[in-house]
Amino acid sequence: MQNTDRYVVGIDLGGTKIAAALFNADGEILNRERMETAGLCTAKEVVQRMEDMIHSVSKGYPISGVGLASPGMVNSRDGIVLQGTNLPEWSNVPLKQWVGEALGVDVEVVNDANAAAWGEYIRGAGAGSGNMVYVTFSTGIGAGIVLDGKLLLGANSFAGELGHNIVEPDGPACICGNNGCWEMYASGTAIREAALELMESRPSMIRELAEASGEAVSARHVFEAHKQADPVAIQVVDRTVHYMALGLANAIHTFNPDRIVIGGGVSKAGDQLFPALRAETDKLVMKAYRGTYEIVPAGLRDDVGLIGAAALFHA
Numbered sequence: 029m030q031n032t033d034r035y036v037v038g039i040d041l042g043g044t045k046i047a048a049a050l051f052n053a054d055g056e057i058l059n060r061e062r063m064e065t066a067g068l069c070t071a072k073e074v075v076q077r078m079e080d081m082i083h084s085v086s087k088g089y090p091i092s093g094v095g096l097a098s099p100g101m102v103n104s105r106d107g108i109v110l111q112g113t114n115l116p117e118w119s120n121v122p123l124k125q126w127v128g129e130a131l132g133v134d135v136e137v138v139n140d141a142n143a144a145a146w147g148e149y150i151r152g153a154g155a156g157s158g159n160m161v162y163v164t165f166s167t168g169i170g171a172g173i174v175l176d177g178k179l180l181l182g183a184n185s186f187a188g189e190l191g192h193n194i195v196e197p198d199g200p201a202c203i204c205g206n207n208g209c210w211e212m213y214a215s216g217t218a219i220r221e222a223a224l225e226l227m228e229s230r231p232s233m234i235r236e237l238a239e240a241s242g243e244a245v246s247a248r249h250v251f252e253a254h255k256q257a258d259p260v261a262i263q264v265v266d267r268t269v270h271y272m273a274l275g276l277a278n279a280i281h282t283f284n285p286d287r288i289v290i291g292g293g294v295s296k297a298g299d300q301l302f303p304a305l306r307a308e309t310d311k312l313v314m315k316a317y318r319g320t321y322e323i324v325p326a327g328l329r330d331d332v333g334l335i336g337a338a339a340l341f342h343a
């Protein structure tokens with residue numbers, strides 16, 4: 029990671045698409061492109077597509093680096109995506125080496141939650157903080173930690189998997205192989221599951237709201253019903269807020285952040301969520317921590333991964 033006054037390309041590699049953008053030194057997007065990965069069979073083909081996009085968005089600009097955000101487990105020190113994306117044949121892919129050699133530029137690779145955390149820290153709601161914990165509550169829970177102004181990677185750059193901290197050892201099985209992980213209780217998926225379970229025995233407007241929108245029940249419908257004082261929704265939101273706060277309290281005790289930035293679909297609940305989340309977290313942390321941190325909604329939207337990846341060169 030280095031300072032530069034030139035142009036950087038950020039890439040956000042998703043399960044089904046690649047987004048690329050050219051940034052200037054102020055972090056402004058000058059060009060952007062987005063393409064599906066459908067039809068691409070090998071990692072080499074995906075990387076070739078990525079390289080074409082980098083050429084295309086940076087045409088006419090001298091670029092000094094490419095920052096890549098990838099889902100799954102990433103070895104950031106060597107720039108290798110180890111595993112865990114929906115892309116075919118995507119394991120042990122030496123992205124830094126391939127893209128670096130093809131384009132002759134410096135390449136940094138981080139996992140998508142770390143990229144988002146760094147983006148929020150440099151350009152978003154974490155700006156001005158010294159020690160920040162970023163948590164995104166969506167299908168699962170992603171997190172990234174900035175300590176003393178540096179993205180915390182850890183020995184294998186696996187740091188920040190807060191979603192798999194165990195909060196209920198006797199809880200339901202998680203995809204990671206353990207039971208009762210935080211994301212089983214506080215993610216958008218957990219909100220939906222809790223609502224569906226309660227609705228088996230109790231009436232609720234959540235199902236009607238979902239049907240009216242032509243979608244399956246989701247956290248969004250639960251918050252909509254919560255606005256109208258639906259008892260099932262109130263119970264689900266109260267329970268979720270408790271578990272969100274429980275995980276945040278663990279993170280506060282571990283990292284002593286001055287700011288906690290909350291992203292993901294669940295954070296869009298705004299005033300239905302934040303005052304209660306702050307109060308519950310305050311209740312769960314040790315007394316000395318009260319007043320030492322703030323909990324704020326994320327400042328960046330869908331571009332957070334792209335912005336964070338590019339910002340690896342704008343630290």
Ligand SMILES: [Zn+2]
Pocket residue numbers: 191192202203204205206209
């Ligand atoms: Zn887990």
